[in-house]
Amino acid sequence: xxxxxxxxxxxxxxxxxxxxxxxxNRADGSAQFDFGESSVMCSVVGPAEVKLRDEKLDRATIExxxxxxxxxxxxxxxxxxxALRETLEPLVLSGLHPRTGIQIVVQTMKDDGSIxxxxxxxxxxxxxxxGIPLKSILGAVTCIVDAETNQILLDPTTQExxxxxxxxxxxxxxxxxxxxxxxxxxxxxxxVSTLYSDSTGLFSEEEYFECAQICxxxxxxxxxxxxTAVQKKLEKEQQQIHS
Amino acid sequence: xxxxxTEEESKLLIVLPGDQLPESGLMEDSSAAHRLTLGPGLxxxxxxxxxxxxxxxxxxxxVGNRWWVESNQRRYVAAQGESIIGVVTGKSVxxxxxxxxxxxxxxxxxxxxxxxxxxxxxNHNIGDLLYCRVSMxxxxxxxxxxxxxxxxxxxxxxxELKGGFVIKxxxxxxxxxxxxxxxxxxxxxxxxxxxxxxxxNGKVWVNSANAQHTILICNAIRNSEYLNSAECSAxxxxxxxxx
Numbered sequence: 001x002x003x004x005x006x007x008x009x010x011x012x013x014x015x016x017x018x019x020x021x022x023x024x025n026r027a028d029g030s031a032q033f034d035f036g037e038s039s040v041m042c043s044v045v046g047p048a049e050v051k052l053r054d055e056k057l058d059r060a061t062i063e064x065x066x067x068x069x070x071x072x073x074x075x076x077x078x079x080x081x082x083a084l085r086e087t088l089e090p091l092v093l094s095g096l097h098p099r100t101g102i103q104i105v106v107q108t109m110k111d112d113g114s115i116x117x118x119x120x121x122x123x124x125x126x127x128x129x130x131g132i133p134l135k136s137i138l139g140a141v142t143c144i145v146d147a148e149t150n151q152i153l154l155d156p157t158t159q160e161x162x163x164x165x166x167x168x169x170x171x172x173x174x175x176x177x178x179x180x181x182x183x184x185x186x187x188x189x190x191x192v193s194t195l196y197s198d199s200t201g202l203f204s205e206e207e208y209f210e211c212a213q214i215c216x217x218x219x220x221x222x223x224x225x226x227x228t229a230v231q232k233k234l235e236k237e238q239q240q241i242h243s
Numbered sequence: 244x245x246x247x248x249t250e251e252e253s254k255l256l257i258v259l260p261g262d263q264l265p266e267s268g269l270m271e272d273s274s275a276a277h278r279l280t281l282g283p284g285l286x287x288x289x290x291x292x293x294x295x296x297x298x299x300x301x302x303x304x305x306v307g308n309r310w311w312v313e314s315n316q317r318r319y320v321a322a323q324g325e326s327i328i329g330v331v332t333g334k335s336v337x338x339x340x341x342x343x344x345x346x347x348x349x350x351x352x353x354x355x356x357x358x359x360x361x362x363x364x365x366n367h368n369i370g371d372l373l374y375c376r377v378s379m380x381x382x383x384x385x386x387x388x389x390x391x392x393x394x395x396x397x398x399x400x401x402x403e404l405k406g407g408f409v410i411k412x413x414x415x416x417x418x419x420x421x422x423x424x425x426x427x428x429x430x431x432x433x434x435x436x437x438x439x440x441x442x443x444n445g446k447v448w449v450n451s452a453n454a455q456h457t458i459l460i461c462n463a464i465r466n467s468e469y470l471n472s473a474e475c476s477a478x479x480x481x482x483x484x485x486x
Contacts, residue, residue, distance in 0.1 A: 028316065028317045029317070046318065046346075096382060097320070097346065097382065098383055100347075129316075130316060130317070131314050131315065133297055134261070134296055136260050136261025137259050137260050137261055173261060174261045226259070230259060230298045231257045234298070234299065234315075235255060237315060237415060237468065237469065238255060238300065239470075239472075240426055240470070240471060240472055241419070241422075
């Protein structure tokens with residue numbers, strides 16, 4: 001089956017990834033992450049000084065700011081801020097930096113669907129670049145259930161999102177990976193490693209779990225990509241010593 | 244995900260947050276005492292496993308069975324015993340307030356200088372540049388500094404840095420500059436006489452006979468971060484020739 005964006009042939013195919021770390025000069029960490037024509041830039045400042053009223057005595061304060069592609073931030077952006085903050089708070093080992101602030105700014109650069117998933121992936125890369133201590137890394141993927149064909153399409157574009165019956169975004173950590181092909185263990189792994197899930201539209205329970213399963217498998221590729229990106233950066237830094 | 248194999252497949256063993264260290268591999272070298280010392284980037288988790296919390300290169304020292312993760316970041320987090328460069332930002336009866344690039348300014352006692360007494364102590368003003376040592380670092384408190392060697396009470400090179408120029412670089416590059424075999428500094432030294440102080444907080448002070456030389460040295464250091472040995476020699480050569 002050919003997809004609406006014509007570059008992909010399969011429903012379970014992701015668009016090509018692209019990432020770049022350490023782009024911004026004045027932030028402590030920054031990264032860009034692309035899913036095809038969707039692009040998000042993220043900057044991290046911290047652990048830095050924090051306003052006295054936001055200061056927490058036993059851990060770092062995490063502040064997330066989401067900037068839209070154009071115009072002023074609206075309700076949608078505030079919802080994304082909350083989603084990012086609530087997912088990251090348990091992931092960041094904020095107890096290691098009490099009475100400090102970690103500010104994360106997420107800016108959409110190009111919007112062609114799946115922005116929330118792109119933002120999650122950009123944020124984790126920026127956090128890794130900033131050297132913020134984390135419990136694990138995460139990876140995010142969006143999928144839709146097509147209104148006409150009832151097929152599950154991974155990583156939808158804006159065009160495909162318009163035909164969606166329901167949209168699902170899943171975020172998984174890298175602690176448990178698929179060890180066998182048995183679906184039972186698979187299901188457990190999906191449940192254990194889900195950090196965040198956001199669904200809109202009408203869908204059945206079966207559809208939801210099928211989406212989760214498919215996204216979980218796709219996220220393994222995202223994890224692999226993040227690992228390669230970090231590895232390349234480190235090798236570049238170390239080449240003088242090891243050559 | 245991805246437990247780490249201890250056999251060295253490549254030269255660099257790269258870990259990401261969430262990667263668990265195998266317990267058997269951690270203990271194999273410590274035949275006498277079953278002790279394990281964890282350095283930066285590694286932490287014991289709730290499930291008793293030892294997990295990486297930063298992205299970097301896993302390093303091991305058989306003496307004392309030490310394990311740590313060598314990572315790079317731009318924000319300084321004070322650690323005891325490190326030599327750093329700071330700027331005086333405030334002054335009170337007992338302390339100088341020094342900006343060291345961490346989340347909070349550090350405190351430097353007015354008597355923490357060589358031969359300082361209540362009657363006779365050095366006077367520093369706001370804006371002065373100081374090369375000092377972190378005498379106490381605690382995540383819950385402001386860091387404390389001193390401008391002398393605590394065992395001998397001698398200055399040992401610590402104190403005010405006069406003249407020259409300061410640049411900010413990543414903490415990883417600063418650590419590599421402290422390596423006596425560092426390539427870029429050796430190459431620069433063949434062409435230009437200069438003096439420098441490297442703070443592990445990523446601040447580098449450079450002083451030479453004239454401003455052109457200082458700027459050239461600063462640019463060469465900044466450029467060297469992501470170059471290999473051959474590129475580094477070419478870069479220094481072209482900068483020196485253009486002068």
